[in-house]
Amino acid sequence: MPDRGPAIRVLLVDGNRLFRAGIRAFMSEHQDIEVLADVGSGEDALKILDAHAPDVAVMEVNLPDTSGLELLGRLRTAANKCEVLFLTTVDNAEMMITAAERGAAGYVLKDISPENLANAIRAVHQGRTMLNPAVARQMLARLAAKARNGTVSDKPELGEHEVLILSRVALGMSDREIATKLHVSEATVKKHLRRIYSKLGARNRAQAALLAVKLNLLK
Numbered sequence: 001m002p003d004r005g006p007a008i009r010v011l012l013v014d015g016n017r018l019f020r021a022g023i024r025a026f027m028s029e030h031q032d033i034e035v036l037a038d039v040g041s042g043e044d045a046l047k048i049l050d051a052h053a054p055d056v057a058v059m060e061v062n063l064p065d066t067s068g069l070e071l072l073g074r075l076r077t078a079a080n081k082c083e084v085l086f087l088t089t090v091d092n093a094e095m096m097i098t099a100a101e102r103g104a105a106g107y108v109l110k111d112i113s114p115e116n117l118a119n120a121i122r123a124v125h126q127g128r129t130m131l132n133p134a135v136a137r138q139m140l141a142r143l144a145a146k147a148r149n150g151t152v153s154d155k156p157e158l159g160e161h162e163v164l165i166l167s168r169v170a171l172g173m174s175d176r177e178i179a180t181k182l183h184v185s186e187a188t189v190k191k192h193l194r195r196i197y198s199k200l201g202a203r204n205r206a207q208a209a210l211l212a213v214k215l216n217l218l219k
Helices: 017-027 042-052 068-077 093-101 114-125 133-149 160-170 175-182 186-200 205-214
Strands: 008-013 033-039 056-059 083-088 106-109
Touching: 008 017, 008 042, 008 114, 017 033, 017 114, 033 042, 033 114, 042 056, 042 068, 056 068, 056 114, 068 083, 068 093, 083 114, 093 106, 093 133, 093 205, 106 114, 106 133, 160 175, 160 186, 160 205, 175 186, 186 205
Parallel strands: 008 033, 008 056, 056 083, 083 106
Antiparallel strands: none
């Protein structure tokens, strides 16, 4: 494992103690990821957030004392914001849409491999978005249908290159893949993405893709 700087500080939130122990054991094999705490409730998660300011919260949608979506809102408005990666059994496109709209950086299912989970944690910490591919396809299909059946005014003005890049973001392509496809540098893609986020009022790739489909911007 190459040196990635300080370890990513992770808070694990799930009502199943045995599951949490398994994830903690898997993550202990990665020197760049540190599980600060594993807790079973939203209340305990907020205590850890205040005390230790984790970088990433990995949590289930269904918690014993609250909804993961409710907790997401509180995590995103707290003084010490952290990225939220849902790791869940809820295979539901509407849930993923709501999670993305509320600021979740990722949404993956519990059948993910331990190595891919570690990569997902790294990705959201780096400002990227991780979505379960199968649920993402359902999500985009539903949003596309809604866009076709409705009209949207006040569309933001995106340039040709911005639309091309956004289209590929919605397909789940990475910055490097987009750069290769469009024959530009990765730095150019990142620069365009910053402008796209600003124009759309989006904070991450998931929100940008959602807005693009809702506004019928994709070609």
